[in-house]
Amino acid sequence: MGEPAPRRSRGEMSEQTTAQLLAAARRAFATSGYAASAMDTICADAGVTRGALYHHFGGKEGLLEAVVYQIDAEISARLDMEEKRHADPWVGFRACCRLWLEQALDPEIQRICLRDAPSVLGQKLRDLDEISAIVEIRDSLAALMLSGRIRATDPEALARMINGALVDAALWVAAAGDQPGAQHAALDRALAAADVLLDGLERRD
Amino acid sequence: MGEPAPRRSRGEMSEQTTAQLLAAARRAFATSGYAASAMDTICADAGVTRGALYHHFGGKEGLLEAVVYQIDAEISARLDMEEKRHADPWVGFRACCRLWLEQALDPEIQRICLRDAPSVLGQKLRDLDEISAIVEIRDSLAALMLSGRIRATDPEALARMINGALVDAALWVAAAGDQPGAQHAALDRALAAADVLLDGLERRD
DNA sequence: AGGAAAACATACGGTTCGTATGTCAGTGAG
DNA sequence: CTCACTGACATACGAACCGTATGTTTTCCT
Numbered sequence: 001m002g003e004p005a006p007r008r009s010r011g012e013m014s015e016q017t018t019a020q021l022l023a024a025a026r027r028a029f030a031t032s033g034y035a036a037s038a039m040d041t042i043c044a045d046a047g048v049t050r051g052a053l054y055h056h057f058g059g060k061e062g063l064l065e066a067v068v069y070q071i072d073a074e075i076s077a078r079l080d081m082e083e084k085r086h087a088d089p090w091v092g093f094r095a096c097c098r099l100w101l102e103q104a105l106d107p108e109i110q111r112i113c114l115r116d117a118p119s120v121l122g123q124k125l126r127d128l129d130e131i132s133a134i135v136e137i138r139d140s141l142a143a144l145m146l147s148g149r150i151r152a153t154d155p156e157a158l159a160r161m162i163n164g165a166l167v168d169a170a171l172w173v174a175a176a177g178d179q180p181g182a183q184h185a186a187l188d189r190a191l192a193a194a195d196v197l198l199d200g201l202e203r204r205d
Numbered sequence: 206m207g208e209p210a211p212r213r214s215r216g217e218m219s220e221q222t223t224a225q226l227l228a229a230a231r232r233a234f235a236t237s238g239y240a241a242s243a244m245d246t247i248c249a250d251a252g253v254t255r256g257a258l259y260h261h262f263g264g265k266e267g268l269l270e271a272v273v274y275q276i277d278a279e280i281s282a283r284l285d286m287e288e289k290r291h292a293d294p295w296v297g298f299r300a301c302c303r304l305w306l307e308q309a310l311d312p313e314i315q316r317i318c319l320r321d322a323p324s325v326l327g328q329k330l331r332d333l334d335e336i337s338a339i340v341e342i343r344d345s346l347a348a349l350m351l352s353g354r355i356r357a358t359d360p361e362a363l364a365r366m367i368n369g370a371l372v373d374a375a376l377w378v379a380a381a382g383d384q385p386g387a388q389h390a391a392l393d394r395a396l397a398a399a400d401v402l403l404d405g406l407e408r409r410d
Numbered sequence: 411a412g413g414a415a416a417a418c419a420t421a422c423g424g425t426t427c428g429t430a431t432g433t434c435a436g437t438g439a440g
Numbered sequence: 441c442t443c444a445c446t447g448a449c450a451t452a453c454g455a456a457c458c459g460t461a462t463g464t465t466t467t468c469c470t
Contacts, residue, residue, distance in 0.1 A: 013417070013467090035240065035325070038457065050458090051419050059459075119324035120240070126380055151405075157391075157398035160377040161370035168369025169362065175331055186362075193362035200356075200405015218436090218448070243426065255427090256450050264428075 018056050020046040022070060025063050030108040034064055034116040061120060068117050068125070072132045075103055079133060083140075090149050093140045094198055097166060098191060100133065104170035105187070114167055134163055150201040165197065223261050225251040227275060230268050235313040239269055239321040266325060273322050273330070277337040280308055284338060288345075295354050298345045299403055302371060303396060305338065309375035310392070319372055339368055355406040370402065 024046035028037040039060055043050050057063040082099045086092030103109065117125050129135075138159035145152045169190040176186035229251035233242040244265055248255050262268040287304045291297030308314065322330050334340075343364035350357045374395040381391035 017417085033324075033327075040457080049419050052417075054459075055417060115327065116324050119238075119320050122320065123380065151401050153398045153401040154394040157374065157377065157394045158401065160373045161395075161398055161402060164369040164371070164373025165366035166369070168365045168372070172362065172365040175328065189359040189362045190366075193358045193366055196356050196358040196363065197366060197402065197405065200402065200407075202405075222448085245426080254450050257448070259428080260448060 014056070017046070017048055017052050018066075021048065021053055021056065021063070022067060025067050026071075026108060026112070029064065029067060029112045029116065033111060034060075034120055039063075064112075064117065064120055065124060065128070068113055068121070069128060071109060071113055072129065075100070075109070076132055076136070078103065079136065083136075089140065089147075090144055090202075093137075093144065094195075096136075096140075097162070097194060097198065101166055101170055101173075101190065101194065102187070104166065105174055105183070107174070110171060110174055114171060134159055137162060148203060151203050162198075166194070169194065219261070222251070222253055222257050223271075226253065226258055226261065226268070227272060230272050231276075231313060231317070234269065234272060234317045234321065236316075238316060239265075239325055244268075269317075269322065269325055270329060270333070273318055273326070274333060276314060276318055277334065280305070280314070281337055281341070283308065284341065288341075294345065294352075295349055295407075298342075298349065299400075301341075301345075302367070302399060302403065306371055306375055306378075306395065306399065307392070309371070310379055310388070312379070315376065315379055319376060339364055342367060353408060356408050367403075371399070374399065 021042065024042045025037075028042050028045065039050055039053060042063075043053055046052075053059075053063060057066055079096050079099060082096055083092045086095055104114065121128070138155050141150070141159055141162075142155040144150045145155060173183065173186040173190050176182055226247070229247045230242075233247050233250065244255055244258060247268075248258055251257075258268060262271055284301050284304060287301050288297045291300055309319065326333070343360050346355070346364055346367075347360040349355045350360060378388065378391040378395050381387055
């Protein structure tokens with residue numbers, strides 16, 4: 001049948017199976033959703049049994065947690081690159097919001113991170129994204145307030161609200177239409193609305 | 206044991222059992238979450254069997270849908286009353302945002318409507334809240350744009366974003382602290398941030 | 411080389427959901 | 441008034457799924 005154990009070291013063995021389980025889980029969660037994804041199916045798709053899954057992730061919830069963590073890291077990496085491309089912090093911040101919205105159109109991100117994860121992980125997700133995009137938004141906002149570029153208020157609360165606005169906008173764009181034309185039009189409308197919302201934060205005395 | 210069928214008409218019978226099932230489901234979903242709530246428990250709490258539940262709601266998902274619909278109606282009713290109390294539409298709109306945020310601190314609303322329902326119902330929820338708070342927000346915004354009170358952009362997209370901002374703000378406030386003191390402080394911070402965000406929408410030429 | 415521990419695979423029980431079927435009380439027509 | 445009919449449930453059954461407990465093989469360390 002499969003490869004007759006091609007002589008891997010212990011570390012390589014573990015790394016490969018976890019990677020395959022993560023990949024299979026991402027596919028299953030993205031297409032069928034968390035609740036409707038059976039662990040048997042995921043494990044069969046990854047070429048292992050449920051024993052391996054429980055050994056590495058402790059259960060279904062742990063698997064989702066690892067998937068979300070992985071996706072979050074990928075998003076954050078792209079956001080970091082985008083931020084570095086702009087000299088002006090306010091311009092960079094708005095470019096990051098724009099890039100986040102575009103990335104969040106990915107059905108994988110939508111289903112896993114924006115819809116299922118909040119329900120399943122709950123508070124765990126809040127602790128998790130203390131190291132994700134939210135904290136960067138908050139820090140950027142705090143710096144911009146200090147420099148007087150935007151109006152001063154609670155940075156953490158404002159960061160949460162901007163994050164929520166972007167999340168709902170992404171879900172709205174994705175649900176707007178299945179054909180790519182309507183999708184693109186909805187994205188433009190959302191970006192315009194986001195511009196209005198963010199413009200209002202600018203300080204103008 | 207229970208009442209020996211106190212001679213109810215068919216309509217009363219149906220109405221009472223649906224009401225009891227809805228009440229029991231609200232309690233269970235709010236405290237244990239949708240996934241962890243067993244239908245056996247809900248039915249036992251309501252004093253009926255699973256047959257009644259399937260007869261009236263078609264299944265677990267239909268039950269959640271009915272619960273969300275009921276809660277949504279309650280919220281909308283309070284929002285309508287608040288809006289009528291203000292002569293100025295812009296003042297009324299901001300008062301409604303404030304009232305929504307305060308209402309959304311209810312753990313029942315948080316768990317059922319803001320966390321579980323989007324994951325379980327998905328697109329069904331989008332269709333459902335076409336008759337809920339979102340549509341009122343959108344119409345209010347559209348009217349305010351026409352009257353030149355706020356900056357003009359896509360009303361639907363902006364309504365979605367404001368809704369998302371309020372949702373995340375409510376979740377953030379609720380997660381801020383368990384003791385009522387911290388809760389109240391976080392609410393104040395969120396309301397202040399919301400004021401900044403909405404102030405920016407005002408038109409000032 | 412030999413024991414320990416990691417890295418899985420396998421077997422099993424318990425819980426839960428949906429459906430299929432059965433039963434009984436209202437209800438309307440004749 | 442009665443009798444067929446239907447709505448409003450209750451009960452029984454099968455299937456899927458999750459978690460754990462246990463067994464087995466391979467690698468690593470001394």
